Amino acid sequence: MSGIEILQIWVAAFFTLAIFSFLYKDNPFFKLAEHVFAGLSAGYYVGLVWKSIILQQLWYPMMAGEWLLVFPAMLGALMFARLVPKISWVSRVSLAFVMGTTAGVFLVSQLNGMILPQMQATMLPLVLSEGAGATLMALVMVIGVISTLIYFYFSKEHTGALGVTAKVGVWFIMIAFGAHFGYTVMARVSLLIGRVNFLYEDWLGTFLLIF
Amino acid sequence: MFDRRWIYLLVALAVIFPLIVPATFKVHITPEARQLFDAIEALPDSSIVMLTFDYYPSTLAETEPISVAALHHLFRKDCRVLTMTTIPLGGPSIAERVTRALAKEHGKVYGVDYVNLGFKYNYVAVLKGMGTSIEAIYPMDNSSTPLSELPMMESIRNYDDISFIFVVSDNAIVDYWISIVNAEYATPVGIGVTAVSAPKYYAFISSGQVTGLLGGMKGAAEYERLVKAEGMALKGMAMQSLVHLLIIALVIIGNIGFFASRRARRRATA
Numbered sequence: 001m002s003g004i005e006i007l008q009i010w011v012a013a014f015f016t017l018a019i020f021s022f023l024y025k026d027n028p029f030f031k032l033a034e035h036v037f038a039g040l041s042a043g044y045y046v047g048l049v050w051k052s053i054i055l056q057q058l059w060y061p062m063m064a065g066e067w068l069l070v071f072p073a074m075l076g077a078l079m080f081a082r083l084v085p086k087i088s089w090v091s092r093v094s095l096a097f098v099m100g101t102t103a104g105v106f107l108v109s110q111l112n113g114m115i116l117p118q119m120q121a122t123m124l125p126l127v128l129s130e131g132a133g134a135t136l137m138a139l140v141m142v143i144g145v146i147s148t149l150i151y152f153y154f155s156k157e158h159t160g161a162l163g164v165t166a167k168v169g170v171w172f173i174m175i176a177f178g179a180h181f182g183y184t185v186m187a188r189v190s191l192l193i194g195r196v197n198f199l200y201e202d203w204l205g206t207f208l209l210i211f
Numbered sequence: 212m213f214d215r216r217w218i219y220l221l222v223a224l225a226v227i228f229p230l231i232v233p234a235t236f237k238v239h240i241t242p243e244a245r246q247l248f249d250a251i252e253a254l255p256d257s258s259i260v261m262l263t264f265d266y267y268p269s270t271l272a273e274t275e276p277i278s279v280a281a282l283h284h285l286f287r288k289d290c291r292v293l294t295m296t297t298i299p300l301g302g303p304s305i306a307e308r309v310t311r312a313l314a315k316e317h318g319k320v321y322g323v324d325y326v327n328l329g330f331k332y333n334y335v336a337v338l339k340g341m342g343t344s345i346e347a348i349y350p351m352d353n354s355s356t357p358l359s360e361l362p363m364m365e366s367i368r369n370y371d372d373i374s375f376i377f378v379v380s381d382n383a384i385v386d387y388w389i390s391i392v393n394a395e396y397a398t399p400v401g402i403g404v405t406a407v408s409a410p411k412y413y414a415f416i417s418s419g420q421v422t423g424l425l426g427g428m429k430g431a432a433e434y435e436r437l438v439k440a441e442g443m444a445l446k447g448m449a450m451q452s453l454v455h456l457l458i459i460a461l462v463i464i465g466n467i468g469f470f471a472s473r474r475a476r477r478r479a480t481a
Contacts (some may be wrong), residue, residue: 023219031252041300048299048326053332107425121418131315141417179410182424187273187406189226189454190428193447194272 006206013203016195146173213322218461221402225457236452238445243461244433247423248284250375251298256289258374259367263388264296264306265380270405271305276431276444277379278309279405283440285377286317290324293373295349297334297384303327303353322361329353334384338391342370375422379403382479385412389420403430 018033081090151169296302406427415421433442
């Protein structure tokens, strides 16, 4: 391991410990780590946008003869009109273009790739030849979907049969929340494990090399 | 008032203890992980597989083990691997570092067995554009080498030439791989996601839009077991299990305390 790699590990370990120190209480080390992260991210994004958009996707292709790119470049430049209050309305031209194309792309992809296949997957035969287990699962899915949708139906008061079905829907929603919470705990613990493992193996490992 | 910092300390001890006293916990293979493994296993040798690194460095502990296990599997099967990322912050360098390390281990050659396309802005345009021409979207790879100079890319024009897409992600980009790439181009998509987002994608397994799902570190551990390449995830399962037991115990203690204090209050007011 080279000296620069050891230095990198020590810097990473310092900032990891600085962030963890917040668990005890707020302190200057945590603040420092927070600000360094915000500053570095902003700087990194500026550099990245310059290199991967302005140069690679606009300037170099234009220099190679793709002059049609001047139109998207002009639309991009119009966004800066927002900085001048008198002509800030001009930026709406670019925004309208972005909103129009985005709506067009997403309308088709959401309908074709999300809503219709998901609806189709819910329209199941209630008696399946795969056995009682599959039939039970199909029933649970259909009851879950219908009762949850009824819970979110607010045009009629939730009383009588509608109220009972909505209550069943609440149970399904609660179970889903429980599953999400369990997975979230697992995710956060995993991140802690990653950092602790880094401190134990990589950072403490450098002590053996140095001392 | 109970100081919550005692809980932090207990969690820290539960994570550190298995590091000092190694223990192994059995990892059961879920049908979703098995489905993903079987889908890759069923690919003909030297198939072209796209592996995405759609995650930030902050979730490395969950996502990197999935990428590593996936690369072990793909390289062992002699698949040709095309990597890319839609994440600007760290994505390209993580893809480069992980893929090069695994390629070296398996004796794979850059440009012949694997190519790293790197990052391009505007993921929707990138995902849609690659359906027509990958080279139009990525004229150069991550190291600024023109794709036309890379032998592997001679036979890859668009999604039609890709047998499987293995998406490793920590964000909602998975939705677009499903709704744009799988729905419009019918390329099979398997996913490895962070545990936070895993529950959402079970619905896509049921609908057949996703071929296999790995959820967080547990999913990575399952895949490591399936490809017989023990790594960070399997090692982390002991810590994970211990912390989960601790949290379950704390939830039970908290509930007992809540009901006991409520009973005491009711008695006092009666």
